[in-house]
Amino acid sequence: MTDYFGEINPPQRLLMGPGPVNAHPRVLRAMSADLLGQFDPEMTAYMNETMALYRQVFRTQNRWTLLIDGTARAAIEAALVSLITPQSKVLIVRFGRFGLLLTEICERLGAAYATVDAPWGEVVPMAAIREEALAYRPDVIACVHGDTSTTMAQPLDGLGELCREIGAFSYVDATATLGGMPIETDGWGVDIVTAGLQKCLGGPSGSAPITISDRAAEFIFSRRHTEKGIRAADAEDGHRPRIGSNYFDLAMIMDYWSEKRLNHHTEATTMLYGARECARVALQEGLEARFDRHTRAGAAMTAGLRAMGLRVYGDDRYRMTNVTGVYIPKGLDGGRVRQRMREDFEIEIGTAFGPLQGQIWRIGAMGYNAMKSKVLTTLAALEACLVAEGVAVNLGAAVPAAREVWG
Amino acid sequence: MTDYFGEINPPQRLLMGPGPVNAHPRVLRAMSADLLGQFDPEMTAYMNETMALYRQVFRTQNRWTLLIDGTARAAIEAALVSLITPQSKVLIVRFGRFGLLLTEICERLGAAYATVDAPWGEVVPMAAIREEALAYRPDVIACVHGDTSTTMAQPLDGLGELCREIGAFSYVDATATLGGMPIETDGWGVDIVTAGLQKCLGGPSGSAPITISDRAAEFIFSRRHTEKGIRAADAEDGHRPRIGSNYFDLAMIMDYWSEKRLNHHTEATTMLYGARECARVALQEGLEARFDRHTRAGAAMTAGLRAMGLRVYGDDRYRMTNVTGVYIPKGLDGGRVRQRMREDFEIEIGTAFGPLQGQIWRIGAMGYNAMKSKVLTTLAALEACLVAEGVAVNLGAAVPAAREVWG
Numbered sequence: 001m002t003d004y005f006g007e008i009n010p011p012q013r014l015l016m017g018p019g020p021v022n023a024h025p026r027v028l029r030a031m032s033a034d035l036l037g038q039f040d041p042e043m044t045a046y047m048n049e050t051m052a053l054y055r056q057v058f059r060t061q062n063r064w065t066l067l068i069d070g071t072a073r074a075a076i077e078a079a080l081v082s083l084i085t086p087q088s089k090v091l092i093v094r095f096g097r098f099g100l101l102l103t104e105i106c107e108r109l110g111a112a113y114a115t116v117d118a119p120w121g122e123v124v125p126m127a128a129i130r131e132e133a134l135a136y137r138p139d140v141i142a143c144v145h146g147d148t149s150t151t152m153a154q155p156l157d158g159l160g161e162l163c164r165e166i167g168a169f170s171y172v173d174a175t176a177t178l179g180g181m182p183i184e185t186d187g188w189g190v191d192i193v194t195a196g197l198q199k200c201l202g203g204p205s206g207s208a209p210i211t212i213s214d215r216a217a218e219f220i221f222s223r224r225h226t227e228k229g230i231r232a233a234d235a236e237d238g239h240r241p242r243i244g245s246n247y248f249d250l251a252m253i254m255d256y257w258s259e260k261r262l263n264h265h266t267e268a269t270t271m272l273y274g275a276r277e278c279a280r281v282a283l284q285e286g287l288e289a290r291f292d293r294h295t296r297a298g299a300a301m302t303a304g305l306r307a308m309g310l311r312v313y314g315d316d317r318y319r320m321t322n323v324t325g326v327y328i329p330k331g332l333d334g335g336r337v338r339q340r341m342r343e344d345f346e347i348e349i350g351t352a353f354g355p356l357q358g359q360i361w362r363i364g365a366m367g368y369n370a371m372k373s374k375v376l377t378t379l380a381a382l383e384a385c386l387v388a389e390g391v392a393v394n395l396g397a398a399v400p401a402a403r404e405v406w407g
Numbered sequence: 408m409t410d411y412f413g414e415i416n417p418p419q420r421l422l423m424g425p426g427p428v429n430a431h432p433r434v435l436r437a438m439s440a441d442l443l444g445q446f447d448p449e450m451t452a453y454m455n456e457t458m459a460l461y462r463q464v465f466r467t468q469n470r471w472t473l474l475i476d477g478t479a480r481a482a483i484e485a486a487l488v489s490l491i492t493p494q495s496k497v498l499i500v501r502f503g504r505f506g507l508l509l510t511e512i513c514e515r516l517g518a519a520y521a522t523v524d525a526p527w528g529e530v531v532p533m534a535a536i537r538e539e540a541l542a543y544r545p546d547v548i549a550c551v552h553g554d555t556s557t558t559m560a561q562p563l564d565g566l567g568e569l570c571r572e573i574g575a576f577s578y579v580d581a582t583a584t585l586g587g588m589p590i591e592t593d594g595w596g597v598d599i600v601t602a603g604l605q606k607c608l609g610g611p612s613g614s615a616p617i618t619i620s621d622r623a624a625e626f627i628f629s630r631r632h633t634e635k636g637i638r639a640a641d642a643e644d645g646h647r648p649r650i651g652s653n654y655f656d657l658a659m660i661m662d663y664w665s666e667k668r669l670n671h672h673t674e675a676t677t678m679l680y681g682a683r684e685c686a687r688v689a690l691q692e693g694l695e696a697r698f699d700r701h702t703r704a705g706a707a708m709t710a711g712l713r714a715m716g717l718r719v720y721g722d723d724r725y726r727m728t729n730v731t732g733v734y735i736p737k738g739l740d741g742g743r744v745r746q747r748m749r750e751d752f753e754i755e756i757g758t759a760f761g762p763l764q765g766q767i768w769r770i771g772a773m774g775y776n777a778m779k780s781k782v783l784t785t786l787a788a789l790e791a792c793l794v795a796e797g798v799a800v801n802l803g804a805a806v807p808a809a810r811e812v813w814g
Binding site: 003004005007008009010011012013015017019020021022023028029030031032033034035036037038039040042043046049052053069070071072073074077081096097098100101103104105107108109149196198204205206207227228229230242243244245246247248263265266267268269270271273274276277279280283284342348350351353354 | 410411412414415416417418419420422424426427428429430435436437438439440441442443444445446447449450453456459460476477478479480481484488503504505507508510511512514515516556603605611612613614634635636637649650651652653654655670672673674675676677678680681683684686687690691749755757758760761
């Protein structure tokens with residue numbers, strides 16, 4: 001062990017699961033640039049540019065559009081711990097595992113909550129959210145946009161309007177869809193939206209874009225209690241309860257990203273380089289073109305799987321474009337097929353959580369991997385692996401069906 | 408703006424502040440490798456290797472030695488939120504800004520605490536810690552090792568023994584020293600030690616190594632409440648209060664890094680590649696050789712500054728080897744000198760916080776930058792910048808003095 005395990009040298013694997021996916025090569029190249037001091041003018045310029053780029057990606061005018069240093073769920077927790085006080089009532093829209101996550105974060109924050117649920121594989125009608133909201137009168141409504149555990153995308157038109165009507169803030173977890181499906185932060189009128197890089201944005205996990213409306217920021221600043229050791233002698237604390245986390249205190253994080261540059265953490269420079277490049281790649285392609293590419297990839301994958309004779313999971317109307325659930329044929333060991341895919345073809349497809357574990361595979365095509373060649377390759381390989389396991393499939397049907405849909 | 412701000416293209420700047428510093432080129436190269444699925448066998452092998460490497464870096468046998476996905480203070484908060492319940496009493500050893508940070512995290516967690524303080528520029532005698540501990544009977548003693556705000560390193564011999572004597576857990580923040588000064592996790596007998604990559608480990612900020620003793624892990628697992636959506640039907644919750652954060656729940660993070668591979672976050676693959684390479688570089692050099700290199704760099708920097716006629720800050724006996732505080736000559740605008748250093752020489756030196764703001768510069772030489780050429784270059788450049796600002800320095804004295812000390 002004198003070389004301490006040797007260099008990083010991963011296989012060239014095609015990641016067609018629900019994420020993480022392969023990063024765009026440009027993103028990895030951007031991340032190899034050398035570091036800067038955190039207050040160097042070039043660094044703060046990159047921070048400001050990153051804010052401007054993500055405003056476009058989130059389709060918002062929100063000044064407070066920045067990065068949380070951590071994985072996607074770091075931004076989820078930052079949003080909730082900053083918006084929710086122990087006195088808050090929260091309404092959580094749940095239709096999969098990541099809705100459960102919102103519930104459990106609320107429990108840990110000691111906040112009261114109610115839920116409005118849909119069975120896995122469906123979404124929650126806005127009328128049901130409205131009915132529950134009018135009855136429960138929450139301070140915050142929290143919702144996942146695309147829940148990869150069920151492959152469903154929740155329609156969110158009207159959520160912002162509802163929230164303003166009842167005086168609530170709205171939070172949307174767009175981890176799995178930002179950069180792949182339309183996220184209309186200002187169009188939906190929602191207050192905080194968070195994401196990650198490792199799905200449709202085609203980057204590595206570890207940096208989490210977030211956008212915060214002015215009214216949410218105003219509320220969060222009313223909870224500002226600047227850290228000892230950096231606070232000015234005449235600093236005034238906000239009048240609302242201090243945020244329960246230092247690391248996820250959005251008031252201090254906004255101060256750090258503001259012209260005040262009040263030191264909080266040391267920005268993860270390499271991840272910022274990556275996040276910035278993810279946004280540049282997405283905006284240079286054009287968001288509409290990108291959404292269209294993801295739509296075609298999902299439709300082609302679905303058509304191919306069906307042509308093969310497999311049954312696709314969940315409600316067609318609300319399926320995410322970037323990840324498709326497909327039932328594992330009865331009696332087949334799904335893990336063996338995943339292993340064959342990996343060992344024979346260097347392709348990864350996803351397993352599932354909770355009630356769907358062992359029931360479905362989840363096959364993604366997102367970010368850099370929402371590409372015709374990768375969809376067709378995955379379908380061809382899956383067909384071969386199913387044949388090897390003795391499954392009766394419609395031989396040779398998947399690839400032509402997918403190619404035709406791709407157009 | 409059709410190119411959306413252009414490629415990442417930072418200047419080739421020498422970062423001689425208190426961190427972040429320039430990453431070792433091998434670390435950045437390792438980070439350009441393509442991604443893996445989070446449960447792919449190659450990925451979990453890299454995770455296990457990273458654990459084994461950091462056991463050596465932390466000088467511990469602790470099974471639970473892993474990474475927190477976030478900057479250094481993410482690991483600080485993970486340690487404290489997992490160790491401290493709202494019923495806990497915490498004793499905090501403070502001698503700088505990062506001791507204040509420990510206090511404020513305790514306040515946010517709603518824990519009672521006492522402090523034992525030293526003036527900035529000094530450290531706290533172990534006898535004083537002992538006296539306060541015996542009087543206060545804390546459940547946790549928390550301490551920073553090297554506090555870059557004051558450039559002092561707290562001696563920690565005897566801390567573990569004291570804690571076991573009074574039945575307390577011990578926590579040490581070694582962000583600024585791991586990989587540069589001896590961290591004797593098992594030798595000191597401390598329970599949790601955390602760090603970051605962007606100081607002596609010579610990597611980018613964004614991943615935070617942590618090591619957890621078996622007895623601390625046992626306590627933390629007694630607070631385990633596995634997240635809904637991934638918990639087994641027969642899962643039993645721990646009998647102690649649930650940890651107040653999902654993202655920083657070390658029980659779930661340990662389960663994710665264990666053979667259970669229970670999904671929590673999506674590991675930040677690129678940062679893990681970087682963290683792993685930081686450890687490989689450090690271990691291949693040899694920890695003792697590395698400590699010696701940092702000692703020589705610090706001694707050479709100090710000798711050079713003194714030879715120039717400047718006054719070095721703080722108690723000589725307890726100075727960190729990797730960062731040196733030096734008084735800004737009376738009447739001089741420290742910011743102008745820092746700007747000249749950057750604009751004329753592409754060298755960054757650090758400013759200071761709180762009571763030391765405007766009083767001292769902080770000059771680092773750590774990780775890849777604890778190198779003779781970089782120390783000498785910094786001294787020569789600083790001399791030129793002081794001359795340009797009209798400061799009377801001993802011309803030509805700094806470099807020979809530093810060279811002689813380097814040996």
